[in-house]
Amino acid sequence: MADVVEVIRAADPVRRLFAPDGTLSNEARQSLGLDPEALRDLYRWMVVIRRADQEALNLQRQGQLGLWGQFLGQEAVHVGATIALRETDWIFPSYREFGMAMCRGVDPAAMLTLFKGLTHGAWDPQRYHFAPLAIPVATQIPHAVGFAMGCRLKKTDEAVLVTFGDGATSEGDWHEAMNFAGVFRSPVVFLCQNNYWAISVPLNKQTAGSIAERAPGYGFPGIRIDGNDILAVYGAVKVAADRARSGEGPYLIEAVTYRMGAHTSSDDPTRYRLAADVDAWSAKDPIARFKTTLTAAGVLDEAADRAVIEEAEGIAREMREKLLNAPMPPAGEAVYGGVYQSPPEPFVKEREEFEASLEQP
């Protein structure tokens, strides 16, 4: 009997794109079907979301946001994965996927109202096919699998992408969801953004083994790729999603990247990591790397780059203005309005009492 891992690998179309060391092969780079405009668009998105991320941090520092969790350094995963999907494919994020949401068309200023404390939900998930943020780690993963089980039951051609960090792979929900996906052969792509840090705990204290190589234990393939190479992310997600769509089941992508910033604005990474370690990752910056590639290929010139940077500035400025002017929603609606679809009588009465109490001097 052939080794199960070998059988799963032999039928793995994602692995064919990659050299044994996990880098995207030159042949695969050409086969992605991205014309110069599409390549520039990937670059553009990375620049835009990085600038917005920086602006959000500025807003936090200026007291406008209660908290901000930067994704600096992880732009290739955010953009590559989102653009590789169809718009009808759902994405289930954790809490750091601001960039992915922007790529899906969610208004970044609206999204920041969540961190300003005006709402728990700043967009309509059904409009953007982008689920609400899931703050308790790994809890969104079974939701994604259930959604994918539903796609299979309804016989649609949707795929589902769920993303999480390396820390999430320690949670029971990760295991349970991976197992369900394997058993029900659900059209779901598990995208681990292995950014080396779960707040202050490094990868080697999170797990003693490989993340990607756990997938065959659940009956489907997994691969570890360079998460700072946007084309590698794009290619892996696209092929894994198409494979899921065609009924071949789930796939696990471990995209190796690095959290260049703090866990959140409340964190102090100087207490647990060396500046030199962070500097080493600066050399692998996903935007700088892609810019070099595109420039060398004659796809991006100085003028086009300047235009992208200006556009990003404009988007950040508009986001800032909109956030500063975001109105406080009425308290009754903000506090009580979302809880029930058909609010029970006692609940309605309590809301009325609450609202009446606000009107008293």
Add this chain to the structure above:
Amino acid sequence: MEATMAKALNQALRDSLSADPDTLIFGEDVGALGGVFRITDGLQKEFGEERVFDTPLAESAIIGVAIGLALRGFRPIPEIQFDGFIYPAFEQIVSHVAKYRNRSGISLPITIRVPFGGNIGAVEHHSESPEAYFAHTAGLKVVAPSTPGDAYGLLRAAIADDDPVVFFEPKARYYLKAEVDPAARIPIGKACVRQAGTAVTVIGYGPTVQTALQAAKAAAEDGTSVEVIDLRSLSPLDMDAVMTSVTKTHRAVIVHEAPVFCGFGAEIAARISHDAFDLLEAPVQRVAGLNVPYPPSRFEKLYLPDVDRILEAIDTVIAYG
């Protein structure tokens, strides 16, 4: 028709599956076996493996995938096999099932079925009453029927409800037989008077309603007229029904199997004391489980509220002052 509660629940599931093609039943052993209590008996055979299916043994994922299926347009009816096994799913229920609409505007029409309560001579983890944890959580509706007829009607109502419902089934009463009217509509949030009386109000839900009725019968033989209120829904709570009765009797006794400390009775007692302080002839009494982990089964009779303890509480509120 006359049916046991188990049969009534099975019929409610069958009728819901027939009525709406988006309803799904899943959980541990609910397929070929028909559930450890046979509540899903025959449903997989009748509706197929896509709509009634066994899952891996993982409670958190059972509830987690129910959320995803609901987002995809289904009306999931997951089963948690026993009360004491619901805790791995606690986070999914409390952080997500209950709060998903509040952060997304999307309602989750999920009905989580859970056999609960003791008195079946079981080993540990098979006799618990965790209802207060869930009633404490806004966003959920929590119900517990006490009769076959209510079991049918409330389960249909729960499945039809667009909000998530935790549906507690009193497992010790699964084989209680009574008339079931499938046409009767039993709305969530409405209590009922199981037996009319004038001297004392005894309030129960789920398994303790039968015990309360037995106590009322015994009290009647001694000339005490007891009114028995069956809450049926814990959240929303029908305080109007409770107050109507207490306004008449001026005395209240609450009965549940869960430990008395921070049990559901504490909420009712507080509400009665607040809303009817001047009407009360005696402090509200609670007859409930002891403040210990559910004991070994040979001792469960000492833990559970029984007729004698209820009668004692009735005597106390009548003799007071």
